[in-house]
Amino acid sequence: MTHSRFHFTRRDFLKATAAGAAAIAAPGLAQAQAYPSRPIKLLCPWPAGGSTDVVMRAFAESAGKALGTQMIVENRPGAGGILGAVEMVKAKPDGYTITQTPLGVFRVPHMQKVQFDPLKDLSYIACLTGYTFGLVVRADSPIKSMKDLVEYAKANPDTFTYGSTGTGTTPHLVMEQFAKRAGIKLQHIPYKGNADGMQALLGNHVMAHSDATGWGPFVDAGRCRLLAVYGSKRAKRWPDVPTLLELGYQTVSDSPFGVAGPAGMDPAIVRKLHDAFKKSLEDPALLSVLEKYDQSVIYLDSAAYTKFARDTFEAERETIHSLGLQAKS
Numbered sequence: 001m002t003h004s005r006f007h008f009t010r011r012d013f014l015k016a017t018a019a020g021a022a023a024i025a026a027p028g029l030a031q032a033q034a035y036p037s038r039p040i041k042l043l044c045p046w047p048a049g050g051s052t053d054v055v056m057r058a059f060a061e062s063a064g065k066a067l068g069t070q071m072i073v074e075n076r077p078g079a080g081g082i083l084g085a086v087e088m089v090k091a092k093p094d095g096y097t098i099t100q101t102p103l104g105v106f107r108v109p110h111m112q113k114v115q116f117d118p119l120k121d122l123s124y125i126a127c128l129t130g131y132t133f134g135l136v137v138r139a140d141s142p143i144k145s146m147k148d149l150v151e152y153a154k155a156n157p158d159t160f161t162y163g164s165t166g167t168g169t170t171p172h173l174v175m176e177q178f179a180k181r182a183g184i185k186l187q188h189i190p191y192k193g194n195a196d197g198m199q200a201l202l203g204n205h206v207m208a209h210s211d212a213t214g215w216g217p218f219v220d221a222g223r224c225r226l227l228a229v230y231g232s233k234r235a236k237r238w239p240d241v242p243t244l245l246e247l248g249y250q251t252v253s254d255s256p257f258g259v260a261g262p263a264g265m266d267p268a269i270v271r272k273l274h275d276a277f278k279k280s281l282e283d284p285a286l287l288s289v290l291e292k293y294d295q296s297v298i299y300l301d302s303a304a305y306t307k308f309a310r311d312t313f314e315a316e317r318e319t320i321h322s323l324g325l326q327a328k329s
Contacts, residue, residue, distance in 0.1 A: 031269075032266050032268035032272070035269050035272060036067050036069040038096065039069055039070040039071065039096075040067070040071045040095065040096050041072055041098070042071050042073050042099070042100070043073075043074055043075075043084035043087060044075050044084070044099075044100050045076045045077065045079075045081045045085075046075065046077050046081060046165070046192075046194070047193035047195050048075050048195075050195045050214050051194050051212050051213055052100065052102075052212070053073070054289060055129070055295065056073055057073050058285065059277065061285070062283040062285065063276040063277045063279070063280045064276075066275070066279045066280060067276045077193050078166070079166065080104045080167055080169045080172075080190075081105070082104050082105055082108050082116075084099030085099060085105045085116050085122060085260070086114070086115050086116050088116065088122055088261065089115060089262070091261070093264040093266075094269070095261060095265060095269040095270075097262070098261040100257060100259060101124070101259065101260045103169075103255050103257065103312065104166070104168055104170075105122075106313045106316045107168055107316040107320065108168045110316055110317050110321075110326055111325055112327050118313055119309065119310060120263060122263060122309070123261045123264070123270055123302075124258065124309050125259045125273045125305070126258050126259060126273075126274045126277045126278060126299065126300065126301060126305055127256050127257070127258035127299060128257065128258045128281065129256070129257065129295045130254055130255050130256040130296065131212035131255045131293075132213050132230075132231055132235050132293070132295060133170060133174060133210070133213075133230040133231070134210075134213070134215070134226050134227070134229040134230060134235070134238075135162070135175070135208055135209070135210050135226070135228055136209050136215045136226050136227065137201075137224065137227060138201060138202065138204070138223070139223055139224055143207070144225070144227075146227050146242075146244070146247050146249075149208070150182045150184055153179075154183075157184070158187055160186050160187065160207055160208070161187045161208070162175060162187070162189065162207060162209065163191050163197040163200050163205075163208070163209045164188065164190060164197065165190075165191060165193050165212075166191065166192065166193075167188070167190045170253050171210035171211045172210065173319065174210065174253050176188070176325070177249075177251045177323065181251065182249060189205075194211050194212065194214030195214070197214075198211075198215060198218065201224070202218070208227075212293070213237075216237065216294065226241045228241060228242055228243065229241055229244075230244055231252065232252050256300075258300065259277060260305075271302070278301075
């Protein structure tokens with residue numbers, strides 16, 4: 001009788017071992033299961049009121065709902081869109097601080113010294129969408145086409161001014177590639193984002209503005225003229241406007257972006273965030289915001305986005321070197 005009371009079968013031993021292992025794993029597991037238990041901060045490395053800000057707020061609203069918490073957008077404008085990535089270096093990898101990751105995250109490190117390594121300091125969650133970029137002038141500008149721009153710049157070297165969303169951003173680099181291929185010299189004026197760049201154009205401080213579709217409403221209202229778009233195909237919303245590629249300049253930029261968190265995040269938390277953002281791509285409210293800015297869905301899961309990050313980092317190194325814009329050591 002007494003003997004059987006303390007009889008320890010193999011099954012009991014396995015159960016006890018499993019319980020012990022679960023107790024050790026419990027903090028991480030419990031943390032992932034309880035996540036999220038408070039609001040999540042989503043950094044937008046562009047100014048409030050610009051097109052990316054509007055799009056990221058729509059994502060925050062939709063993904064926050066899917067997670068059952070509030071996702072709060074905080075703006076970190078400047079430095080060509082890399083300040084969100086800079087903050088990931090000191091953020092806790094608990095899933096409560098994440099950031100939008102524009103292509104500049106893979107490019108600017110080749111151009112200047114930065115405080116983060118895009119391959120070591122970030123956990124890539126999902127790629128979501130991409131920009132339609134183009135060049136606009138004021139409606140009253142004598143420049144009616146890219147051909148006019150090239151002729152003007154050849155006759156007046158270094159006097160054609162254009163704004164962009166910052167040094168090293170795609171709208172800046174595409175214009176530099178175009179100018180190199182057209183054999184012209186342009187003067188670049190960097191701004192913090194779409195909102196202040198458009199103000200500068202409308203206020204006649206620059207002759208053109210190179211950017212994502214924050215200029216769309218001004219084009220549609222007849223206040224600006226769209227000269228060209230930079231994608232591999234024409235924009236659905238402005239089908240009469242040519243691409244730079246069609247015009248013979250061999251310059252294409254489809255610019256995908258997504259979200260990432262700090263390195264070392266629990267894979268279960270990354271998966272929860274990924275699933276919420278993926279679900280947002282089926283939300284009609286979010287899709288109508290993307291449509292407003294002529295942005296298509298460009299979805300990659302966490303593994304594919306991590307590979308994209310590695311490949312893009314290498315490709316950007318080559319682009320920067322070909323334009324002679326690499327950091328001088």
